Amino acid sequence: MNGGNGKERIVHEVAMVVPKRIREEEEEGDCVEVLVTELKKRGMVVDRVVGLADEFLKVAAPWETLGNAAAELHIRKPTRLGIDLPFEMQGSEAFFRQPDGSLFSWFERFRCYQHLIYGIVNCEGYDVTLKLDGREFCWAAGESLVRRLESEGVIKQMFPLHDEFKRKELLQNWALNWWNCTNQPIDQIYSYFGAKIGVYFSFLGMYTQWLIFPALLGFIVQMVDFGSLQFLVLPSFFVSIILWAALFLQFWKRKNSALLARWQINYLVGPSQGYRFLGMEWSSLPFPKDFIKKIGNERAQEKEAYQRYEWFAYRKRFRNDVLVIVSIICLQLPFELAYAHIYEMITYDAIKYVLTAIYLLIIQYLTRLGGKVSVKLINREINESVEYRANSLIYKVFGLYFMQTYIGIFYHALLHRNFMTLRQVLIQRLIISQVFWTLMDGSLPYLKYSYRKFRARKKKKSEGGPSTGRIQIASRVEKEYFKPTYSASIGVELEDGLFDDSLELALQFGMIMMFACAFPLAFALAAVSNVMEIRTNALKLLVTLRRPLPRAAATIGAWLNIWQFLVVMSICTNSALLVCLYDQEGKWKIEPGLAAILIMEHVLLLLKFGLSRLVPEEPAWVRANRVKNVTQAQDMYCKQLLRSMSGEFASLAKTQQEQQQQQRQDSEQF
Amino acid sequence: MNGGNGKERIVHEVAMVVPKRIREEEEEGDCVEVLVTELKKRGMVVDRVVGLADEFLKVAAPWETLGNAAAELHIRKPTRLGIDLPFEMQGSEAFFRQPDGSLFSWFERFRCYQHLIYGIVNCEGYDVTLKLDGREFCWAAGESLVRRLESEGVIKQMFPLHDEFKRKELLQNWALNWWNCTNQPIDQIYSYFGAKIGVYFSFLGMYTQWLIFPALLGFIVQMVDFGSLQFLVLPSFFVSIILWAALFLQFWKRKNSALLARWQINYLVGPSQGYRFLGMEWSSLPFPKDFIKKIGNERAQEKEAYQRYEWFAYRKRFRNDVLVIVSIICLQLPFELAYAHIYEMITYDAIKYVLTAIYLLIIQYLTRLGGKVSVKLINREINESVEYRANSLIYKVFGLYFMQTYIGIFYHALLHRNFMTLRQVLIQRLIISQVFWTLMDGSLPYLKYSYRKFRARKKKKSEGGPSTGRIQIASRVEKEYFKPTYSASIGVELEDGLFDDSLELALQFGMIMMFACAFPLAFALAAVSNVMEIRTNALKLLVTLRRPLPRAAATIGAWLNIWQFLVVMSICTNSALLVCLYDQEGKWKIEPGLAAILIMEHVLLLLKFGLSRLVPEEPAWVRANRVKNVTQAQDMYCKQLLRSMSGEFASLAKTQQEQQQQQRQDSEQF
Secondary structure (H helix, E strand, C coil): CCCCCCCCCCCCCEEEEEECCCCCCCCCCEHHHHHHHHHHHCCCEEEEEECCCEEEEEEECCHHHHHHHHHHHCCEEEECCCCEEECCCCCHHHECCCCCCCCCCHHHHHHHHHHHHHCCECCCCCCEEEEECCEEEEECCCCEHHHHHHHCCCCCEEEECCCHHHHHHHHHHHHCCCCCCCCCCHHHHHHHHCHHHHHHHHHHHHHHHHHHHHHHHHHHHHHCCCHHHHHHHHHHHHHHHHHHHHHHHHHHHHHHHHHHHHCCCCCCCCCCCHHHCCCCCHHHCCCCHHHHHHHCCCHHHHHHHHHHHHHHHHHHHHHHHHHHHHHHHHHHHHHHHHHHHHHHHCCCHHHHHHHHHHHHHHHHHHHHHHHHHHHHHHHHCCCCCHHHHHHHHHHHHHHHHHHHHHHHHHHHHHHHCCHHHHHHHHHHHHHHHHHHHHHHHHHHHHHHHHHHHHHHHHHHHHHHCCCCCCCCCCCHHHHHHHCCCCECCCCCCCCECHHHHHHHHHHHHHHHHHCCCCCCCHHHHHHHHHHHHHHHHHHHHHHHCCCCCCCCCCCCCHHHHHHHHHHHHHHHHHHHHHHHHHCCCCCCCCCHHHHHHHHHHHHHHHHHHHHHHHCCCCCHHHHHHHHHHHHHHHHHHHHHHHHHHHHHHHHHHHHHHHHHHHHHHHCCCC | CCCCCCCCCCCCCEEEEEECCCCCCCCCCEHHHHHHHHHHHCCCEEEEEECCCEEEEEEECCHHHHHHHHHHHCCEEEECCCCEEECCCCCHHHECCCCCCCCCCHHHHHHHHHHHHHCCECCCCCCEEEEECCEEEEECCCCEHHHHHHHCCCCCEEEECCCHHHHHHHHHHHHCCCCCCCCCCHHHHHHHHCHHHHHHHHHHHHHHHHHHHHHHHHHHHHHCCCHHHHHHHHHHHHHHHHHHHHHHHHHHHHHHHHHHHHCCCCCCCCCCCCCCCCCCCHHHCCCCHHHHHHHCCCHHHHHHHHHHHHHHHHHHHHHHHHHHHHHHHHHHHHHHHHHHHHHHHCCCHHHHHHHHHHHHHHHHHHHHHHHHHHHHHHHHCCCCCHHHHHHHHHHHHHHHHHHHHHHHHHHHHHHHCCHHHHHHHHHHHHHHHHHHHHHHHHHHHHHHHHHHHHHHHHHHHHHHCCCCCCCCCCCHHHHHHHCCCCECCCCCCCCECHHHHHHHHHHHHHHHHHCCCCCCCHHHHHHHHHHHHHHHHHHHHHHHCCCCCCCCCCCCCHHHHHHHHHHHHHHHHHHHHHHHHHCCCCCCCCCHHHHHHHHHHHHHHHHHHHHHHHCCCCCHHHHHHHHHHHHHHHHHHHHHHHHHHHHHHHHHHHHHHHHHHHHHHHCCCC
16 A cells, blocks of 8 residues: 555566576575575565576565665655655655655665665575585575675676566657657656656757757748848857757756656755765765774864865866866877868878778777776776766766867868858768667667577577477567667766767757857758657667666756857857858958967866866865764654654645646646 | 853843933833833843933843744754754754854844844733823734834834944954954854854955965066066966966855855755745745735646746846846946046046046946936845845946946056056056045044034033033943944945945956956055955944844855956956057957957857856746745644754753864864
C-alpha cells in the first residue's frame, strides 16, 4: 500500500550474466546457486533465464527491500518540511513522491540495487568454499560475494534492464509519435531514464521549439528583397538572433527550475548550495575525512586546513586548464590552419579527397588522444563529485572539437571574403555532420549488436555440433545483453552517451549562430534536423541500446556555459563577417596598433566574464561548516521528526498527489 | 539567564518626543501618563526625561518582552536544524545567537520595539477620552494609541537611541583608532548598526586593503622609466588593473558569504532563495493575498495568475527602466555635452567660474528632480521588498550621476587627446569631490545640529523671560534629538545615508578605473582618501548623527552590479584612451562602417551580459509554491520541534558559543 502503485508489478530492473551450467546435476556449493539463495535471502526476486552461451539472473526488489536499503544507505530525500532528511521506513509518508507516484526515483532505486547486491557478505564467520564446474575458490569471511564472483570471472557483467511495459509505452508516446513534433512526455522520460536524460530531452525540445522564430526570420531574410533597405537587413537579423539566443538560454534556466520543482528535486540552481545537492551527503565532498579527525575539533585549524586544501585543489585545476588551452592553441591550431590552407591551395579534386581522408584519420586519432590526456589530467585533479569531473572533461574536450569544427570555416571566410562559397561550405558541413551523426547513432549500435549475436550463434554452433537451421534467440534479456551500452566516444570513464548527443547539439548551435549572417537559412535546416534528432535519439535509447545507468545531475551543467560562450563568440564572429560583407573590395584599412588594442579589449572582456565562473563565490570552509552543522542536527532529530510527521501527512499525501497530477498536466509550459 | 549576557544591562533603545507638561499638577487622563502606564503594562521600562522644550520617553525592553513580541510577530530565525522557524519562547535555545551572544539582532529588536509600541490598543471595549493641556480627544476602542497620538501631534517623533556604552567602545576601537588602518571591529559594528551597515564597512575596508596593490603599481608606472619598453607599460598596467578589479569583486563575494556565515544569517547569495530571505515571510512577496483566496485551491489557476502577475510587474518595471534610460540619453546627455563644450570654448577664467556656478546650481536641481521622478516611477512598480525598491532607485539614480560625473571628462579626453590636461582635470575632480563629500559628511550635520539647538534655546529664552546666562542642554537624549538623521540626499523615502556613502565610493572607483591609463597615480590618492573615509563615516555615524534605523539587507546589493558594470566600462574606455595615446597625431583612420559595426558589437555584448540580470532564473510560481508548502509544514511542526530540540541544545549551546568566539577571532581574514 505504501509503495508503488498499490498493486505492485514486479519489474526486473537489473541483470547479471553468469556462465551456463554444463552438467545437469545439482552440485553442493555451486556458486550461482549460492548467489541466488543469498539474493533471495536479502528480499529480492530472482528470475533465471538460460541463454545461448550464458545464464542470466534477472533481479527485482519489492519496495520494502528497496526501502530498507535506502534506510541503510541514509539516502537523503526531500520531505514536506522543506529539508532533506535521511530516509526511514517508519516515516515514508513524510517524503515527497515521484511524479509517477512511486517513492524512489530510478537513480535512487539503482543505488539501492547496487547496495543490496554488493552488500551480500559472508557472515558465517568462517571461509566458505564455492564451486563452479569443478573449479573451487574460497569466499572469505566478511567478503562481498558479488565482488568475489566478479574477480573470479563468474559474474561477467551486471547491467540495468529495460522495463518492457514502460519501454513500449514510451516507444508509442515518444519515439514513434511523429505528430507532436517537439512535445515529449518529459515526466515519463524522467521516471524511466532519470533526471539527466529527462533534462536533456526537455532542453532539446525547447531548443527546437524556439528555433522556429529564427528559422522563419532567416527564411524571410534569405528570400525577400528589401530594396534600398537591403543593407540594414543583415545587421538587424544579427541583433535579433543574438537577443533570441540570450533570451532562450535565460528562459531555459526558468524551465529547468520549473522541471525540478515538478520532480521535487531540491537542487537550487545557484552556485552555493552545498548541502542541498540532490541527496548527496557531506561525505561526497572531497575533503579527506580522516584528515579532519586528526585535526580534531579545533575550529581555527580546521578552517585553515580547508582553505589550504581548497587552494591546492584550485591550483591543480587551474594548471591543468592552462595546459589544455595552451596545447590546443600551440598544437591543434597550427595543424588545423595548415590543413585549411593546403586544402584551399590545391586545385585537383582527387588530391583534395585524399587529403581530407588523411585529415579525418589524423583527427580521429588526435581527438582520442586529447580525450585520454584530459581524463588523465582530471583524474589528478581533486573534484567535488562525479558530475563535477564530467563537466571538467566536457570543457576540455569541447575546446578540441571547437577548433576542429570552426577553424577551417573561419579561415575560408577570412581568406575569400566570398559569402557564396562560405554558404556552400556551411551547407556541406551541416549536412555531412547531420548524416554522420545519424549514421553513428543509428547504425553503429545495430552493427555491434548484430556482430555480437553472430559471434554467440557461431560459438553455439561450433559447440553444439551441426544443428538444424538457425538458432533463435528467444529471451529478451539475452538480446539486451548483446546490445551495446550508451557510452561516450571519448572519455568513457567519466561520461556516457549523453556527451555525444550534447556535443552534436552544441556544435550545431555554434555553426548556425557563429555564421548566422553568412547563411540565415541554416536555422531552418537545424530546426528540421532537430525534430529528427529527437526521434533518432529516442529510438537509440529505447531500441538499439541497453538502458543507460541513471545519473544524478539535474541540469545540463557545463553545456549551458558552453552555449553562453558560443553566443558571446557569435557576437564577435558575426561582427567580423559583417565587416567582410560591407568591405568586399578590401578598402577598409585597420592600423595594427588599433587592431592590437581591439584584440586586447575583447580578450579582457571575455576574461572578465569568465572569471566569475573560475573563483567560487563561497569559501569551502563556509560550505563545509554549514553542511556539517546542519546535517548533524538534522540527523539527530530525523527519526523523531519523521514519526510525528508521517501520521499526519498520510491523509495529506493523498490530496497532494492529486494536486500534483493536476499540476503536472499544466506545467508543461513553464 | 536565557537572554542577553546573563546579568542584563538595561539599555534604552527607542525614544519618543512628547510635549512638556505646562501645569505642574497631575491631571486625570493625561495622554502622556496613559501612554507611560500602557508601555509599562506591556513590560517595557520607561525613563522620562524633561528637556528644554519637550519631554522624552526613553523606552527599554527586557529580553522576555522582546521574546514575546518576536513570538507574536512570528519572526523567522535560523535554528540549529538548518531551517528558519518562527520564534517561540519555549524553544529559544534552539535558535542561533548573535556573535555578541544576544538572541536578537538589532534589526529584530527594533522590529519588536515597533510592534510593542504600536501594538497598544484600546481593549476596554469603549472609547476613552484623553487630555493634553486642556485639549481633549477620543481614543476609540480597538485603535492603536501611538498612532492616535501621532496623528494628534502629541508624539512628535520616535527614533532609535544610541547605546552610550557601546557607542564609546566603538568610538575608541574604530572611529578614533587610526593605527589599524583598514582593520575594523566588524562584528561590533554589525551588532550595533545592523547587517547592512556592517557589510558596507567591511566592503570599504576590503576595498581599501586591495587598493594597495594598484596604488603601488601605479606609483611604479608613473615614476619609473622603462626605456625602450615604455610603450608596453600602459597596456600591461591596464590588463593588471582589470584583472585586479575582477578578482577583487569575486573575492568580495566570498568575504560576504563568510561574513553571513559568521553572523548566522541564512541568506544564500544565489538568486533563487525565496523563502530563506532573512526571516521575511512569504507574505512579503508582493502577490496580493486576498487575490489568492479568491482563486481558492486550484493549482492550475493559481499558477496562471502568478505568471500573469509576474509578467505584469515585469512589464511595468521594464517600461520604467526604458523611460529612465531614454530620458537620460535624450535630455541629460546633450545638456552635459553642451556644458563641457562651452567650458572648453571659453578662454576667460572669470566666465568659466560663473558658468560652473550656474551649472552646479542647475545639476543640483536636476538631480533632485531625477530622484523625485525615479521615486514616483518606483512607487508605481510592483517590487518584492523594500530592499528591492531601494535597489531599483539606486540603478536609476546612478545613471544620472554617471553621466554627470564622467561625460565631461570623456569629452575632454576625446577632444584634446592630451594626457597632461586630462590628468589635471582628473586630479581636480578627485580632490574636489573628496573635499566636497568630506564637508558634506562632516560639517552639514553639525550645522544642522547647531541650528536646531540654537532655535530651541532661543525659544526657551523667549518663553522663560530674561534668564541668567546660557542655557545648558544636560540630557543626552535631547542632544540626540537635535542631531539630524542618517538620510539620503535624494530619494529619502526609500534610502538612508548609506546611499550617499556608497555613491561616493562607486563614483571614485569609476573615476580611477575608467581613466586608469591616463592617470595611474589615482589609485594611491584613492587609497589614502579611503583610509580617511572610514574614519569620517564612522565619526558621522557615531557622533554627529542619530543612530540609523536598522535595515534587513545583508549584501551591498545593487552596488555590486554597478561596480561590475564599471569594470566592464573601464575595459572599453581604457582601450579608447590607449588608442588616443598611440595615435596622438590623429593619423589612424577608422571607416564609419567599421565604427558602426564595432559599436553594435559592444552594445550587444553589454546586452548579453545584462540580460541575465533582467530575466529571473526561477518563475515566480515555482518560488511561491515552494515557499508556501515549506512554511506551512514548518509552522505546523514548529512548536513540537523546538520543544524537543531546546532541551538537548541547552548544553550544546554553551560549547558552541565558545567555539564561535574562537571562530570569530580568526575568520576576519575570510
